[in-house]
Amino acid sequence: MKVYKNPNASDWNSLAERPVFEKQKLDAVVLDILKDVKINKDKALVGYAEKFDNVILKSLQVENSEIEFAINQVPQDLKDAINLAKENIETFHKSQKEKEQIIETTKGVKCWRKSVGIEKVGLYIPGGSAPLFSTILMLGIPAKLAGCKEIILCSPPNKEGQINPAILYTASLVGISKIYKVGGAQAIAAMAYGTETIPQVYKIFGPGNQFVTKAKELIQQDGVAIDMPAGPSEVLVIADKTSNPEFVAADLLSQAEHGPDSQVILLSDNEDIINRTLQELKKQLGKLTRNNIASEALKISRAILLNSIDECLEFSNLYAPEHLIIATDNASDYINLITNAGSVFLGKYSCESAGDYASGTNHTLPTNGYAKNYSGVSLDSFVKKITFQNLNEDGIKNIGPSIELMAEAEGLDAHKNAVTLRLKSINHV
Numbered sequence: 201m202k203v204y205k206n207p208n209a210s211d212w213n214s215l216a217e218r219p220v221f222e223k224q225k226l227d228a229v230v231l232d233i234l235k236d237v238k239i240n241k242d243k244a245l246v247g248y249a250e251k252f253d254n255v256i257l258k259s260l261q262v263e264n265s266e267i268e269f270a271i272n273q274v275p276q277d278l279k280d281a282i283n284l285a286k287e288n289i290e291t292f293h294k295s296q297k298e299k300e301q302i303i304e305t306t307k308g309v310k311c312w313r314k315s316v317g318i319e320k321v322g323l324y325i326p327g328g329s330a331p332l333f334s335t336i337l338m339l340g341i342p343a344k345l346a347g348c349k350e351i352i353l354c355s356p357p358n359k360e361g362q363i364n365p366a367i368l369y370t371a372s373l374v375g376i377s378k379i380y381k382v383g384g385a386q387a388i389a390a391m392a393y394g395t396e397t398i399p400q401v402y403k404i405f406g407p408g409n410q411f412v413t414k415a416k417e418l419i420q421q422d423g424v425a426i427d428m429p430a431g432p433s434e435v436l437v438i439a440d441k442t443s444n445p446e447f448v449a450a451d452l453l454s455q456a457e458h459g460p461d462s463q464v465i466l467l468s469d470n471e472d473i474i475n476r477t478l479q480e481l482k483k484q485l486g487k488l489t490r491n492n493i494a495s496e497a498l499k500i501s502r503a504i505l506l507n508s509i510d511e512c513l514e515f516s517n518l519y520a521p522e523h524l525i526i527a528t529d530n531a532s533d534y535i536n537l538i539t540n541a542g543s544v545f546l547g548k549y550s551c552e553s554a555g556d557y558a559s560g561t562n563h564t565l566p567t568n569g570y571a572k573n574y575s576g577v578s579l580d581s582f583v584k585k586i587t588f589q590n591l592n593e594d595g596i597k598n599i600g601p602s603i604e605l606m607a608e609a610e611g612l613d614a615h616k617n618a619v620t621l622r623l624k625s626i627n628h629v
């Protein structure tokens with residue numbers, strides 16, 4: 201992890217940049233995959249499973265018997281843990297349901313908004329380097345609560361052509377049965393364009409590596425919506441003299457272990473805390489199973505000494521992290537200074553792992569600076585809000601003349617006429 205001491209403000213922009221991995225090559229690779237799936241459908245998917253997942257698939261869809269077998273393989277204590285997480289995530293997302301409110305804007309003019317679940321949605325569950333079954337809770341629960349009618353799920357198969365049992369168990373727990381053994385950009389293409397086996401959907405959700413994220417960006421041109429760019433995980437921790445370096449290091453490593461492209465950032469006003477955290481990082485890194493991945497991630501990561509915690513928050517807002525941990529005793533004092541972050545963790549016990557698995561908040565969040573203009577997944581992500589209006593006689597009499605004037609000023613006679621005819625009909629009665 202590279203250390204920067206009191207950098208000039210003019211260097212902040214470059215320090216807040218994410219690592220870039222051969223962008224043009226990525227564009228070309230993903231565009232080719234999208235085109236191929238659009239034309240060759242299932243045949244292309246089988247080909248990519250062989251190329252990237254090292255497996256020759258007999259069938260793309262998971263059979264019911266595979267799901268039943270998997271459910272029996274998941275140990276009871278893990279099932280109990282998943283259930284606890286499910287309850288908390290359900291409770292938090294249920295609270296996001298909007299109450300329908302009818303507003304009378306002018307006497308006789310009633311307007312309201314109704315949330316309607318998006319009919320067909322596709323969920324991508326990463327499985328390249330870790331089977332992220334927790335992501336099914338994060339996407340499947342709000343999809344069900346929103347009332348989405350068709351929910352399909354894609355995840356890459358392993359070399360034996362199977363999907364991890366915990367993924368199949370969690371999918372069945374939230375009530376998803378259409379599961380396909382497809383990963384990467386090709387899964388996004390399949391859900392966007394449809395194939396012989398995989399139905400086309402209206403909106404695609406879920407995190408993934410750079411290939412998945414690029415594919416999600418590109419398929420929007422074909423009229424398919426996406427939740428947001430949710431690429432390689434990242435965390436920014438703000439620490440001061442009250443922080444616990446052992447906890448801070450553990451939190452940094454918890455995201456570094458996601459992938460070699462996961463950047464983690466430590467900001468502090470205290471050089472001693474930075475040094476002690478770096479020592480802890482070394483100590484803890486050696487003990488991790490995924491230490492190779494985490495040490496690659498640390499190479500693209502940064503520790504930055506700044507003048508004050510207020511300055512740390514200023515930098516954090518510029519960086520717009522997916523996760524922001526304020527690991528200080530007085531963390532809540534800084535809430536109003538936060539303008540850009542996907543999800544925030546306050547105080548020493550709020551580790552990011554809590555939000556990743558079980559506290560109730562969603563872990564599908566904007567990365568790469570997109571927390572400046574996107575929110576994480578929520579119940580809202582799975583609904584459209586349709587507006588309604590109902591005008592009675594009083595209503596059209598009250599606002600009709602203003603509409604006539606405005607339509608005339610825009611030179612739109614037919615608009616004006618639609619009101620005039622109604623006003624005349626009322627006056628004739």
Ligand SMILES: NC(=O)c1ccc[n+]([C@@H]2O[C@H](COP(=O)([O-])OP(=O)(O)OC[C@H]3O[C@@H](n4cnc5c(N)ncnc54)[C@H](O)[C@@H]3O)[C@@H](O)[C@H]2O)c1
Binds near residue numbers: 326332385386
């Ligand atoms: N932002 C979020 O909310 C969030 C949440 C969870 C995970 N994540 C991120 O999701 C990512 C998961 O990545 P992953 O790789 O483990 O799984 P993944 O499922 O996203 O990707 C695996 C697939 O990538 C494709 N692929 C691999 N190498 C390729 C190549 N050279 N060319 C084309 N396609 C290729 C293959 O099809 C493979 O099946 C991690 O980066 C993690 O940090 C983000």
Ligand SMILES: N[C@H](CO)Cc1c[nH]c[nH+]1
Binds near residue numbers: 522556
């Ligand atoms: N940290 C990831 C979001 O960036 C979510 C996750 C799933 N499992 C573990 N972590």
Ligand SMILES: [Zn+2]
Binds near residue numbers: 433454455458556
């Ligand atoms: Zn995580």
